[in-house]
Amino acid sequence: MFRKFYMLYGFLVLGTAAFGQYRGWSLDTVNQLKNVPKSVRDNPGSYRSVYSGYHHYTGGK
Amino acid sequence: MGAGTPPLPGPPKPQAKALNCPKCGAAVVLRSFGQAETVVCASCHCILDAKDPNLAILQQFEAITRDIKPLIPLGTRGRLRGTDYEVIGFQRRSTKVDGITYYWHEYVLFNPYKGIRYLSEYNGHWNDISICKQLPMDQGGAANYLGESYKHFQTCDAGTDFVLGEFPWQVRVGERAAVTDYVHPPRILSSEKLDKEVTWSIGEYMYGREVWECFKLPGSPPEPMGVFANQPSPVTINVSGIWAAFAAFAVFLLVLMAGFDMRAKKEPVLQETYQYNRTDAKSEASFVTDVFELGGGTSTVEVKTSSPVDNHWIYLNYALINQDTGQAWDFGREVSYYHGYDSDGSWSEGKRTDTVVIPSVPQGHYYLRIEPEADPSLPAIPYSVSVTRDVPVFGIYGIAFAALLLPALVISWRAYTFERSRWSESDHPPMELSSISTSSGDDE
Numbered sequence: 001m002f003r004k005f006y007m008l009y010g011f012l013v014l015g016t017a018a019f020g021q022y023r024g025w026s027l028d029t030v031n032q033l034k035n036v037p038k039s040v041r042d043n044p045g046s047y048r049s050v051y052s053g054y055h056h057y058t059g060g061k
Numbered sequence: 062m063g064a065g066t067p068p069l070p071g072p073p074k075p076q077a078k079a080l081n082c083p084k085c086g087a088a089v090v091l092r093s094f095g096q097a098e099t100v101v102c103a104s105c106h107c108i109l110d111a112k113d114p115n116l117a118i119l120q121q122f123e124a125i126t127r128d129i130k131p132l133i134p135l136g137t138r139g140r141l142r143g144t145d146y147e148v149i150g151f152q153r154r155s156t157k158v159d160g161i162t163y164y165w166h167e168y169v170l171f172n173p174y175k176g177i178r179y180l181s182e183y184n185g186h187w188n189d190i191s192i193c194k195q196l197p198m199d200q201g202g203a204a205n206y207l208g209e210s211y212k213h214f215q216t217c218d219a220g221t222d223f224v225l226g227e228f229p230w231q232v233r234v235g236e237r238a239a240v241t242d243y244v245h246p247p248r249i250l251s252s253e254k255l256d257k258e259v260t261w262s263i264g265e266y267m268y269g270r271e272v273w274e275c276f277k278l279p280g281s282p283p284e285p286m287g288v289f290a291n292q293p294s295p296v297t298i299n300v301s302g303i304w305a306a307f308a309a310f311a312v313f314l315l316v317l318m319a320g321f322d323m324r325a326k327k328e329p330v331l332q333e334t335y336q337y338n339r340t341d342a343k344s345e346a347s348f349v350t351d352v353f354e355l356g357g358g359t360s361t362v363e364v365k366t367s368s369p370v371d372n373h374w375i376y377l378n379y380a381l382i383n384q385d386t387g388q389a390w391d392f393g394r395e396v397s398y399y400h401g402y403d404s405d406g407s408w409s410e411g412k413r414t415d416t417v418v419i420p421s422v423p424q425g426h427y428y429l430r431i432e433p434e435a436d437p438s439l440p441a442i443p444y445s446v447s448v449t450r451d452v453p454v455f456g457i458y459g460i461a462f463a464a465l466l467l468p469a470l471v472i473s474w475r476a477y478t479f480e481r482s483r484w485s486e487s488d489h490p491p492m493e494l495s496s497i498s499t500s501s502g503d504d505e
Contacts, residue, residue, distance in 0.1 A: 002472065003302055010310040010465055014317065017461035020454075021321045024361040026420035027456040030392040036382050044347040044430050049378035049391055 082107060083116050092136065092149045093171045097227035101150075108234070111227060122224075122234035129153055132182065132283070133168055135226045139276030141189065146170035146178065148276075150226035156217040156240075169228060177229050180272065181264065185285035186292060187272050188249060188264035197243075197250055197261050204243040204250055206263065211243030211250045214290045215488040219253070242290055249291035266291050288482040296476045307469045311462065318458045326357060331448035337375060337433045338441045347432035352384055353448065355424050360451040362419045364429070368396045368444035370413055375442055378432035379417075383425045390419045396444065418454055 040047045080089045087104035091097060097111040099119060106123065109116040131151040133139075138147045150169030155162050165183035167190075172178075179190040197206035204211045219240040224232050238255040247266040252259055266289065269282025285292075330353040337346075355362065368375050374397035382389040394417055400409035435442055481491045 002296070003299070003306065006303055006306055006468055006472075009468065010306060013461050013464045014310060014313055017314065017457050018317055018321075020457050021317070024359055024421045024451075024454075025457060026361055026418040026454050027460075028392070028417045028419070030390045030417070030419050033380075033389040033391055034387065036380070036387045036389040038384070038387065040380075040382060040430060041349055041384065041428065044349050044432070045345040047347070047380060047430055049380060049393065049430075049432055 080116055082109065084118055084121065089116065090136070091227065092147055093177075093227050093229070094173055096171065096177065096229055097149070098230050099232045100227045101224045101232075103225055108224065108232060119231070120233055129223050131166065131168065131225065133180070133272070133276055133278065137276050137278070141170065141178070141180075141275045144172055144175050146172050146175075148226075150224070150228045152221055152225070152228070152232065153223040154219050155222050156219045158217060164222070169226065171227075179262070179264075180267075182272075183289065184287060185269055185283040186289035187267040187269055187282075188291070189267050190251075190262050190264040193250075193261040193263050197252075199252075204252075206250050206261075209245055209248070211245045211248070213488070214242040214244045214249075215486075216241040244291045246291045247293040264291065266293060287486070288479060290483065290486065292483065294476055294479045296472055296479065300473050300476045303469050303472055307465055310465045314458055314461055314465070318453070318455070322453045325453045326360075326451035328357075328450050329447060330355060330450055331429070331446065333447075334443060334445040335431070335433075336441060336443050337435050337439075339435070339437070339439065346434070347378075347430060350429040350431065350446070352426050352428045354426055355422060355450050357424060357451060359421050359423045361454060362422045363416060363449045363452040364392075364394070364419065365414060365416045365447045365449070366394055366396050366444060367414045367447075368442060370396055370398045370411075370436075370442065372399050372401075373397065373436040373439050373442070374411075375433060375435040375439070375444055377444070377446075378434070380430040381419060381422070381427055382430060383423075383427055385425050388423075390422070392417060392419070418452060422450070 036047065080091060081087065082089050082102040082105060084107045085102060085105040087102055089100055089102055089109065091100060091111060093111075095112075100109050100111040100116070101107070102109060106121060107118050108120040108122070110119050131148070133148050133151075135148050135151060138145060140146075147170065148168050149171045152167050152169075153164055154167060155164045157163075163183075165181060168180040168182075170178050170180060177192075181188045181190055193206065195207065197204045197211075200210075202213045204213070217240055218237055220237045221232065221234055224234055236255070238253045240254075241252045243250040249264040249266070251262050251264065253262070254260075269285065272278070273280075273282045331350060333350060362381065364379060364381070366377060374395055376393060376395045378391075378393045380389050380391045394415045396413060396415045397411040398409070398413045399411055400407070402408070429446065429448065431446065433444070484491050
């Protein structure tokens, strides 16, 4: 019973991996936006990134 | 058979024979039609000779605990494995191991045509037991019965503490026998040596609810405690079979990875180097790249940033913007690299390159808006940005591998812990066992 379930599950995992690869899935997090004005191209400063002002790590041990 | 034909004479209907105890005069019921060797008076605990018409007294014992009551009352009838049986006898037995006394109960079942079989109960674990039809072969540490190999479980000295009802042998309280158990879940093979006589029996594990259903007993059976010697593993699968399936899936995954890697275009669409100047940053730091085309359908887009930072950082606010639709992917990436030397020796952290993969980007004309920030102590630093479309994401395979591995690990662990519990009660503690964890649970 469990072996059948595992076989089914395994094919599902492989299928999902293949589908994800085909559809271009990624593990990185990016913020998706819509309707960014065309004026950004001429005036890049008019766009405000959601990541601006990010507190940067200053590094070092 | 015609309607007027008289019915054929069938076997006689079973009837109990009532006698009186020669000691106390209490009624003694014989249910086994002469198959019993001994019968016990429930009133005065005399063991009587059932073969003697006068019920000669063979032994009288003092019931140590008068509260001992069979879970299945004597005289109860039930259907076990398709055959009707009546409970005719009950005994409590015990063994002492490492100073601890363990008790179990045995029930004698009788059918006039099928004869005798037994039920045993220990801590809520039941076994349906019958006498072996062939002599098992003792293989030193194992036994073979009807072509099936049984592992030695334990050898102990078992005593009879309490008896009630009828027995097809000369039962005596205080009698001790050397019992050796071999297991092949869900079966148990036992040899019982009394004087020079050895009796082999074969048992099959039963759940309490099955016994209760067979005998239509009221209430619910006692909950089983611990793991019994021949209790079938709840992980009713072949663990090695799961690992074989896992190995096959892992190979499939490798093939999938190689296939998608070969299929991926990995097409560079932008490669630029810029310079970040702190003085310029006081004005507007953001800028946009030239427009580049992402063709060939929806795919991943990899943005790689490199900078020769040295104990510094540079941070870039990115936006990949579709010029035609206004759709954008906003993300920030840091490139930092630190190194040094302290009392632990040399150390380093971070990298001079950073890679991000943007998922499912449709084809179209795009540009990047880049807004750099950098360590305030840095006057100027170069950095390069490269954009590549349709790159494979190997992390997906990593997750798939982990997803395939996890159930196999969980099953193996459950099987291992179950077997560990089983064998911890045996003469072979778990530390000595290596192969058992994978061999049990093979009986699907």
